[in-house]
Amino acid sequence: MHLHLVWANLKRKKLRTILTLLSIVVAFVLFGLLCAIKQALVGTLEIAGANRLIVRHKVSIIQLLPEAYKARIERIPGVDLVTHQTWFGGIYQDPKNFFMQNPVVPQEFMAMFPEFVLPPKEMQAWLATRTGAIVGRRTAERFGWKIGDRIPIQSTIWSRPDGSRTWEFDIVGIFDGRSKSTDTTSLFFRYDYFDESRRENWGKGLVGWYTVRVKDPSQAAEVAKRIDQEFENSPAETKTEPEGAFVQAWASQVGNITLIVATILAAVFFTILLVAGSTMSQAVRERLGELGVLKAIGFTNGQVLGLVLGESCVLTVGGGIVGLGFALLLASHGDPTGGMLPNFFLPTRDLVFGFAIAVALGVITGLLPALQAMRLRTSEALRRL
């Protein structure tokens, strides 16, 4: 390869090269940010375990199920583990400080969700403290909570026997996520404390939904059917579906984010393709004479093709790397919306994808001018000099 020739050609019109490079950089910053936004909005989809099912009330998630269903679900063949959660709907200081708080049964819960990592000592403390709660790293850092703090949370749903809606929890542990995409914004506290302390005849003995782990993921659909059959024609019929389907339905309620992101990306790349492509063909057109000289002194067609393609790829890949780097830097500062997109980060997968796009972009924009240069007849090109 004649890298020095590629380099010399790029330097020929420095301003044009820089401007083209900058617009490619901007495009890849955008690409990175859009990927991070998408990750923040639909990222939880990937967390869903293939061997987990969600059991909820058939009519709506806001209707509760008897806690007694747990034992009945456990007896169904193919079921490995059952645990439940309930929507607490709490507010810490201001409704804008949204994060999820659910009462759970600690041991079952941590066994069901290995993506939450809690030091064994803190787990022991949780088992020993009835009013204990564990909170995700992100929320703990957001509010500056430490182990030993006592946190008051106003429930919008559940009141205590004295009619008050303020619940106090002792932070006994702070959990981390097994991977970067694990949501560590939630707070979990003990169901036994919750059930004893909530007011009579207001949901006592009822829970929000069950998570079921099946023994064999390939049997998941079968098990789901058996669970729903078990509760058919009872006052609280159930709907059981894979965790992934449940989360997906939830995400698609927010709106078709993937489609919107893809549309914007397509618009951006189409534009850049045009700009870079037109710049490249202009650059080649200006140099047809020189390319003729190169051919006259013995450059093969392939070498000329490589020269032009090399130039476009250096532009797009260089711009791509710088742009993705910037995006990574911006995303590492976290949520740009101030609390609405807590899980805002740029996944490695998207970085790799972005790099691949940069290479493809270089080939596509360079191909036409490169072919033009390759097919150039030496005699004709020399006449242009």
Next chain:
Amino acid sequence: MSGPINWFSQIASITKFGLLSLPQRRGAVSATLIGIAGVVAVLVGVLSMAEGFRKTMAVSASPAGVIVLRSGADTEMVSGFSRDQTRIIGDAPGLARTDAGPLASAELFVIINLPKRSTGTDANVPMRGIEPSALRVRDDVKIVAGRMFNWGKDEVIVGAGAAREFAGLEVGSTIQAGHLKWPVVGIFSADGGVAESEIWTDAKVLQDAYHRGDSFQSVYARLATPDDFTRFKDSLTTNPQLNVKVIRQADFYSEQSEGMRRLITRLGVIIAGLMAVGAIFGALNTMYSAVASRTREIATLRALGFGRGAVIVSVMLESLLLALIGGTMGALLAYVAFNNLHTTTMNWQSFSQVAFAFAVTPGLLVGGVVLATVIGFFGGLLPAIRAARLPIAAALREM
């Protein structure tokens, strides 16, 4: 050669030169046009989503409309009243009244699962139990297909938005809620407001279906005049039998739409801002090459006595013109592609779906074209200065 008229004629002739050379540079020019059009289309499109959502929430509010919730409740979901409490609220001073009684409707709000037409996945659709006075409290509600449900029967009417977005809500079909199956007997419209996303039935029937006893969650009421708000509110909040909060409908809905609006607007502005920066680079490239390809013409004109100012203005004019054309194209594209596009999203406050339509307003269109002008201005400025600074002798020698 002096005087403003002369100056203008200089600008006109240089600009004419520039414009006549556009077809020769059609590659770069169309790339710039499409680039600017893309920026404007994305900005207008994203913001029209926020605007449409806001509009749906805003038309739901009449100036005299108020909502009464339990104190401390932000949404109907977590609010609650007994029948006696709703009677006290209905009797409070300041409400509009007819022969049939006060314009106050005690209501019940639940959520049921229905599949979204677009994806087939389950969505939370709000279902509301109303009292007969509800139709006088909300006077924009009209039955557009089928008929009104019969009071005391387990029948429902469905908002036009819900019927459009969710499967199984046609007149004649049946839905399941609580332990009952409810026939759909009518479709209603509400001027595009949030009620159109809901399913309505008789509050008493819904109470039974959900074992709610004789309890309600909210009271929707209409004041005699909007100025009666304070009188009404004070009489309720000072009543020891009650523990309520009173909100104007407008405030209630704007609170509910605020989070979503903020999210969309911020992200939209960040995205479009970055795209605009990219488009400025594109425009700079185009205008620099435009100036470069006309070096000799410009030098000749300068040798003939054309002023630097005229050169700057005419290059800027060309850039602005390109930007305006691109911006207008983008705004029109956004209008055609997005205006009145129906979709649904989650109302995070009530965890239920709101059907709304993207609204490309004149304000957004103007904003888009203004953004294009800014891009054109910055894209043209540096090349214009370079054109004006061309050393005349050196440029002419290139001939």
